[in-house]
Amino acid sequence: MIDEHDHLRLRSAEHIDPIWRLWEELPAQWRGPVLGPGIGNWASITENDWPQLDLSGLPDPFAAELAWMAHWQASDGTRVSVLAMAQLANMIRRAVTEGRGYARRSGRWITTPPQRCRAGSISAGARDCPLPEAGGGCTHCSASPATP
Structure with missing residues (x-):
C-alpha cells in the first residue's frame, strides 16, 4: 500500500x-x-x-x-x-x-503545527511565525507573519 x-x-x-x-x-x-x-x-x-x-x-x-x-x-x-x-x-x-x-x-496534526510555528520555536528566540501561509497571522500561535 x-x-x-x-x-x-x-x-x-x-x-x-x-x-x-x-x-x-x-x-x-x-x-x-x-x-x-x-x-x-x-x-x-x-x-x-x-x-x-x-x-x-x-x-x-x-x-x-x-x-x-x-x-x-x-x-x-x-x-x-x-x-x-x-x-x-x-x-x-x-x-x-x-x-x-x-x-x-x-497523529497528523498533534505534533506538526507546534513544531513548525512560533509556538514550537520560542526557545530558539523566534519572534515571528516562520509559516509562509501565516499571511495575516498564524492560526496556531497567533503570531505575525515572518518578516524577511
Missing part, C-alpha cells in the same frame, strides 16, 4: 487499522461514546472533576483515538486529561459542523 506521500506501507494481514485493534482491546466501559459512567474510579483518575468525557459525534477514528488515550493515561497512572480531551473533541465537532477541513487522524 502506498500512502499520500508515496511511502510504501505494509498492511496487516487482517487489513484492520491499528486504532481499531487497540479500541477492541479496551474494556467495554472505555469504548464510549461517553467515558465516565461505569468506570468505578473515574473521579480519582481524572483531572478537573469532570463527571464524563463525551466523544459522541466525532468522525472516525477520533473517538477511538481519544478513548484509547484516556485509557492509556489511566493505566499509566497519569490522571486522565478530561478537560483537554473535551476541548479537542469540541474543536473537531465544530470543524465538522462548520464544514471546515480537519486532519483525518490526530
Whole structure:
C-alpha cells in the first residue's frame, strides 16, 4: 500500500487499522461514546472533576483515538486529561459542523503545527511565525507573519 506521500506501507494481514485493534482491546466501559459512567474510579483518575468525557459525534477514528488515550493515561497512572480531551473533541465537532477541513487522524496534526510555528520555536528566540501561509497571522500561535 502506498500512502499520500508515496511511502510504501505494509498492511496487516487482517487489513484492520491499528486504532481499531487497540479500541477492541479496551474494556467495554472505555469504548464510549461517553467515558465516565461505569468506570468505578473515574473521579480519582481524572483531572478537573469532570463527571464524563463525551466523544459522541466525532468522525472516525477520533473517538477511538481519544478513548484509547484516556485509557492509556489511566493505566499509566497519569490522571486522565478530561478537560483537554473535551476541548479537542469540541474543536473537531465544530470543524465538522462548520464544514471546515480537519486532519483525518490526530497523529497528523498533534505534533506538526507546534513544531513548525512560533509556538514550537520560542526557545530558539523566534519572534515571528516562520509559516509562509501565516499571511495575516498564524492560526496556531497567533503570531505575525515572518518578516524577511
